[in-house]
Structure formats: structure tokens, C-alpha cells
Amino acid sequence: MIMEFDFSKITVEELMFELGKGGHKPGSGSAAALQGMISAKLAQTVISVTKTKKFRDKYLGVIPDLTVRYEEIENIIFPNLVNFFKEDAYYFDKYIQAMHEYEKSQLAGDFYETSRRRKEMAESMKMAVRIPLEIAEHCVKLADTALLAFKFGCKEVRGDSHVSLGGAIASLAGCLSIVQLNFLTFCIVHFYWTTEMSTWYNKLKNDYARLKDEIDICIGILEKEVADRMTLYSEVTSFLEISKTDTQWSDEEIEKLASDFLNMLWKHHQTIWKTELTDSRQVLDPQTIFEEIFDYDFGMLPKLDDNDDGSECAGYIDQRERHIVLSGNYKNVVQNFTAAHELGHALLHNQHILHRDIPLDGSHTIPRLPEERQADKFATYFLMPKKKVVNSFIKQFGKSKLSIDNDTAFNLLRVSTSELREKCKSLREFTILVASAEIYAGKPFKSLAQEYRVSVTAMARRLEELQLVEY
Template sequence: MKMKNYKASAKQITDSRQLLQNQYAHQNDDGEFDGVVMVPVENSSKRYQQKNLCALSQHERIKCKARELQKNIWNNRKELWPGNIPDNPIQLLDPRIAIQFIGYKYDQPECLGEFSGNGATGEIAGVIDRSAKQISISRRLSPQIRRFTAAHELGHAILHKEMLMHRDRPIDGSVKTREPMELEADKFASYFLMPEKLIRERFRMNFGVTSAFVLTDDTAFALDPTNPEGLINRCKTLRNLSKILAKAEQYNVRHVYSMANQFGVSVEAMAIRLEELQLVKI
């Protein structure tokens, strides 16, 4: 069956990523845009739409699992934090507490060893052992990577019952994932650590918008009053602006606690989440 190739615009790529709920769609192995939209004939188009619907359905299932866990933690907060319930709801999204809540032991050794493969070696960041009902996260990681890796392993525990033993590299939610199960665990971690309602609420508090942040002369000045033109020039892509907003510590002559730091995730992971929720426009 014949396919027609068209050069993809930045907007087409962004729209397609939002539809697929996959921030890495149309990206090649070098991290660049493939830049081609493949337009199928009618029958292939139907199959393509069916595949997209299946992907969206799977992401909704993962989101529901994350929400269910959040709700159960909230309902049991008095038992989980006896006499010391956190005032900040973000603190309830602690993957260590969640891991113990579902019946797993949580361990944080100094080192988990190294992996090797394809001519490369690296440190093991996290291990899930279902038979021992234990999740271990390396203490050598930064707090942000430890947090996301723990939530990623939590995702494996909840989503992938057939997985008996698994080891992961350091994960912060920013690296293109190749295996479907790894992508699913990443999505779970993102949904659990950065729930939509809280993200929207804190985004509004930081930037005073109830919908999407749009880069204009005024908003550029509010972000960087010393060099607003330079900021605009740096925001050539949506990701550039998303990362600036994710790490911003001042807005409109007012100190703000950065979105990334509030939720304890990397700047890149927060930038991706802001884009998924369509909170940023250029």
C-alpha cells in the first residue's frame, strides 16, 4: 500500500505527540525530528487511528491506576503519617511510602552494581524483586532521579505482574524509552508524581494563568526583566520555553518556587509534563 510523505511542521509534531500522549513521537535515535508525516490511504488510516485509540486507552488505564493509588494513600493518610500528616499534598506523593503501602519493602543501598550491554556499562539505579516483594534504589543517585526511579519501579510493581525481577538504569523521565513496559512505568511515574490537578494549581499560582502560558513581550519581561528579548530568542521551540517555566524561580518581580523543585523531579521531566497538559504555547 502506498504512502505519501510530507514535511512535518513543528505544530504538526506537537499536535501528534499530544494525540499519542508520547513526547518522543517523531524523534529519531539522535534525538532529532524525523520531520516527515506519513499519510496513509483510507484502510491504513483506519488501522492507524485504531492503534492510536489503543495507545490512548492504555495511558488512561495507567492514569487510573495512579489515581487509585493516590486516593488510597489519601484515605489512609492518618495511618501512614500518624500524628504528622503533611500539610503540602505533594508530600503525600512519596514513592517510598507508596511502595511500602502496597506491601513491598523499600531499600536504599549505597550501590546496586553495574549493568553491561552493547559495549557500554553503567550503574544500576533500581531493582524490583517481586518474589521478595522488595524495591531497591541506589543511594548514589540525585534526589530527583531517586524519586522518579522509585516511582518507575512502583509502576512496574502495579502494572506488570508478570515481571519477577528487573533492573533499571537511572531514570528521571527525560530519556527516550525503547521498551513498551519501560514507557508504561515512566507514564505511571509521571502521573503519580505530577498529578494533573496539582500541576495546574501550582502552575496558576506561579504564573497567574488558568489555561496555557503564552510567550509574549509582556510574559517574557515577567520571566526575565533584565533581558526579555534574549529570552524570546532562546525560546525557538516549545521545549525551550517549557524548560524555562519548569525551573523559573521568579515571575513578575515575585519569587516563586520552581515547578520542578516543588514536585521533586528533573527540569526535563516537568517540562514534558507541562507540554502533555498543554500548559505552554509559543
């Protein structure tokens, strides 16, 4: 056992007392090792969270590298730092004891004892240089691991990875200062040894400069994310100041509000979805919007209670408590339209009471109260935005409008025009066929209804509104 007293085995309170009582042990080298130990455990925490089932799929690319680094911390870095903590206190204590004996022998005029004690001090001080360099070397590895975890590991625990990074860099900086201070005690006799240690020191100093730049970059990343989020909140707040004015919006005005809101979502999609989306249709996601922008709790229950009139409830919004709840008793297209309908209420209206909605999928034509009709219209325009639907239509069918003619009849069903008219006796029947089509001119694709996660009839009505079909 290298020390008479093992500082790694006492309580935190006792350790803090020992560090602050004014003694020479444990000293700055041991404190640097302790700081490294804390950084090591924080880095392991980030790696462990990144590998949990909840986040594993998202971070598959970096997990193998992080796993190797976890094992290095567990089996090499942390145990070594514990030993360095003990050794630094031990050897610096030897130096202090030798110094006291040196001073006594000087006062006593004992020339040979003074010389012996001076050599003993030099050998102990060499260890007081080498150990901080070892600690610094380990902290460089820890900092690189924390940096990797911050940039590519679980974002939800970047506080831990950043503190790990900062602690490792602080420990490294402290060790560099300790080494320079201790170099001052060596004379010309130790020139070659000091030169050798200086080469090691300079390599670590370069690592320190690199890591200082990296931690500034990391702080900048977080500052930008905060600024981006505040910009988003500012724009959404300005949008709500216009949209929630209880105005009896026309259909054209609601469509413009939906379009403006969608453009805002796409502009800020990285801030909201925390990733780079590849298609602007991916922002047609009411749940994420409610949760990430408006801080609503979004729930799904197997079945909701009936409305007061006995009709089944498909979902409800409580703007006061910030709750959205959908019934799982309906098809996905009903749930999706209901969620978008509730989003319409959240953006357009100021309901402060629990508001319950009947099951709808956007295909209905029943009479509705003004607020309900506005929310329906918003859901339609939100889930089936004009520009996107038109682009999808042209991409699938190769033209900006489908009519019942020879070309359309053959490419849709491989039939004649008269046979297509026999099958589709009205505009609605024709648009339903188009909205549900999964192949045209021999080219397979998702139907428009499937692509936009709405009912076939809802998509058919939208195609008619956009005059993409004619009978």
C-alpha cells in the same frame, strides 16, 4: 522492718506461690499494690521510648510533662507501692492474729481479753482500709500518666501504655472493693471515721468512673485504626485486581489509574503516614507507600551492580521477595523517579523475578519495552499529577497558560518579547525556562521542578503534555 518476711525480695515464681497457697498474706491489698507496681514500670517504659532519639522530635510537646511524671513514678509512686505491698500484708496479718486471739478468749470466757482483742482488730482493720485507699490514690495518678502516654506518647508502644492503664484501673477497682468489704466490719463507734474514709472513697470512685470511660475510648481508638487499615487494604486489593491484569494500558488509562491511586492515598493518608498531612502533594512518597501499604523492604545502597548489557543500574524491584533497592550513585530526582517507576511495576505488572532498571529522570525519549514505558508513564503521572501541577502553575504564574508575549517576557526575565524569543528558540527551551523559574512578577517561589522533586526537563515535558505553555 515492718514485716518478718519481705515479699518484694523473692522470685516471681515464689511470689505467685505465696499469693496462691490459700493464706491471708500477701492478700488482695498487696496484690493490688503489685499490680500498681507493674503498671508503674510499663508507664516508665513508654516514657523512656518516647524520649529516645528515634522518636524525640515527634513528641517534643508532651515530653516535658511525661518526664515530670516519670520522676514522680521513680521517686514517689513506685517506692510507696512497694511499702504498701509490705504494710498491707503486715496489718492484715495483725488483724487475723487478733481475730484468732479474740475467738480463743471468747471460748475461754475471758471478757476483758475479748474486749481488748476486739479493739485491736478494729485498729488493724483501719489500716487495712487506709492502705488500699492509698494504693488507689497512687493508681489514679498512674492511670492518668498511662492515659497521657497512650494518647500523646510513642504510638509504637501503645500496648505497654494500654496495659499500664488497664492494670492501674484494675488495681483501683480492686482497692475500692476491698475498702467496701472492710467497712462492713466497723460498728457505730467508728461512724465518724468511716464517714471520713467514705469521702475519700467516693472521690476515688469518681476517678474510677472517669478512667473506665477513658479506657473504653482508648480501645475504640485502636479498633478504629484497625478498621481503617483493613478498609485501606480492601481498597488497595480491589485496585490491584484491576491494575495487575497485564492489560496493555493506554496512556489515558494509566493516568486515570495513577489519579485513582493518589486519591486513595490521600483518603487514607492518616492511616498510612500516621499523622495529619497538610498538603496532598505529601503523599507523593513512594518509599512510605512501599513500606506501609505493600510491606516491601526499601533500601538504598551506595552503588548497584551493572545490568547485563553493561548499563548502570539505578534500582531494582523483586516482587517475590518484596524488595526495592535504589542506587545512591544518582541525583535525588533520578532516585525519586526510579522509585515511582518501581511503584508502577508493583501496581501494573506481575514480575516474579528480579527486575533492574537503568537511571532515568522522566525526561528521556529513548525507545522502551511496553512494560517499561508503562512504568515510566505511571511515574510521570504519579509524581506530576495533572490537577496538582495545573493548580501549582496557576498559583505561581497567575494564569492557566504562558505564551511568549510582552507580559510573560517582562515577568519572567524583565526582557522584551524578542529577547525572550532569542533566548528560547523552541518550545522545549521555553518550557524548561518555565519549569525552572523561581520568580515571576517579582514573586519568589520554588520552581515547579523543585516542588515536585523531578528534573527540569521532566517537568518541562509535563507542562507541554498539559498544554500549559505555548510557543
